[in-house]
Amino acid sequence: MTCPRSLFWLSNAKQPSRILRQPWLAAVLLFVSLSHASVMAQQRLLPLDKVQSGLAFTGPEILELQADDFANPALPYMDKGAKLWSQGAGKEGQSCQSCHGELEAGMKGVAARYPAIDAPSGKLFNLEDRIRQCRVKKQKAPDWPLESDELLAISLYVTSASNGMPVKANIEGKAKAHFENGQKIFTTRQGQMNLSCTQCHDQRYGIKLYTDRLSQGQPNAYPAYRIEWQRLASLERRLRFCYNGVRAEVPPWGHGVMRDISLYLMWRAQGLNIEVPSVRK
Ligand code: HEC
Ligand code: HEC
Incomplete structure (x- = not known):
């Protein structure tokens, strides 16, 4: 994705001006988009039996690195996460562990069902949002900003308690509108490249882009x-990179749109298990 110019071949942009000059065509398109909206509720573009983890596309070096208990470069973050979990902080010197117990006891399966609605605020939280809230409100300790080493490390550590467990997505109730928005974004062309997520990740997975699949x-x-x-x-950082790749305007860090897409992605990933600590090119 370092040279998006050569991705133009993926995009076959429609020419809106020509369409508008042919009213019947515009009417057909409107009909198609309206009927599409009514079946929008939950549309599986990638059939469940086709769902594959990113690991299946990475190649032998990454597979080896990820499986290596010494060389996996994510492991130092796991150690850091474990320290943060048991370290007292804040006014009362409490640690995550003082309230939640051992990692496995307190956090098993939790990461597999995020993003999820935070009942008091009604907002859709990803795991990082949830941890930050606990850090500030319960532990009463200084916030960990998004993408800080601390937040990433604790988030990886918490996620590791769900390793091997199937991803789950609750898209009912208040989560529904978020899911639908995520689905809409996933299937809508955007950016100067005029490409949608679905064009690359549902329709063209497996092809070689530069050196990688x-x-x-x-x-x-x-x-x-x-x-x-x-x-x-x-x-979120990975998604921002894909936004950049299609030359679309990237929403500000922490924006709800990224949570909505993540919820859609988790729903779409059903059948896969949580896999950490993982490595990507
Ligand atoms: C031009 C093609 C293209 C488009 C459009 C695109 N991506 Fe990507 N995406 C990539 C490439 C290339 C990678 C890195 C290699 C890989 O995992 O496929 C990637 C990686 C990812 C990953 C990480 C996968 C993993 O296992 O590490 C996610 C998640 C993702 N994209 C989501 C999205 C979403 C959501 C959108 C729409 C907002 C999007 N992408 C749009 C090309 C694209
Ligand atoms: C003073 C006690 C306390 C401390 C300290 C604390 N938490 Fe929590 N945490 C809670 C309570 C209570 C909940 C239940 C939901 C709520 O009220 O927000 C919770 C909920 C959570 C959840 C969501 C669980 C779920 O089932 O969805 C996560 C994740 C979490 N905490 C992580 C952490 C991490 C990581 C730390 C340390 C940085 C931490 N917590 C520190 C009390 C605490």
Whole structure:
């Protein structure tokens, strides 16, 4: 994705001006888009039996690195996360562990069902949002900003308690509108490249882009260590990179849109298990 120019072949932009000069065509398109909206509720563009983790597309070096208990570059973050989990902080010197107990006891399966609605505020929280809220409100300790090493490390550590467990997405109730918005974004062309997520990740996964194979854009391995960035990165950071790749305006950090897309991605990833600590190129 370093040279998006050569991605133009993926995009076959429609020419809106020509369409508008042919009213019947505009009417057909309107009909198609309206009927599309009515079946919008939950549309599986990638059939369940085709769902594959990003690991399946990474190649032998990454597979080896990820499986290596010493060389996996995400492991130092796991150690840091474990320290943060048990370290007292804040006014009362409490740690995550003082309230939640051992990681496995307190956090098993939790990461597999985020993003989720935070009942008091009614907002859709991803795991990082939830941890930050606990850090500030319950532990009464200084906030960990998005993408800080601390937040990524604790988030990876918490996620590791769900390793091997199937991803779940609750898209009912208040979450429904978020899911639908995420689905809409996923299927809408955007940016100067005029490409949608679905064109790359549902329709063209498996093809070679430069040296790498395009994956299905699955969220189950995040936060992941990205070799190109030489650090651990959140799913949000990865999504921002895809926005950049199609030359679309990137929403501000922490924006609800990214949570909506993540919820859609988790729904779409059903059938996959959480896989951390993971490595990506
Ligand atoms: C003073 C006690 C306390 C401390 C300290 C604390 N938490 Fe929590 N945490 C809670 C309570 C209570 C909840 C239940 C939901 C709520 O009220 O927000 C919770 C909820 C959570 C959840 C969501 C669980 C779910 O089932 O969805 C996560 C994740 C979490 N905490 C992580 C952490 C982490 C990581 C730390 C340390 C940085 C931490 N918490 C520190 C009390 C605490
Ligand atoms: C031009 C093609 C293209 C478009 C459009 C695109 N991506 Fe990607 N995406 C990539 C490439 C290339 C990668 C890195 C290699 C891989 O995992 O496929 C990637 C990686 C990802 C990953 C990480 C997968 C993993 O296993 O590490 C996610 C999640 C993702 N994209 C989601 C999205 C979403 C959501 C959108 C729409 C907002 C989007 N992508 C749009 C090309 C694209």
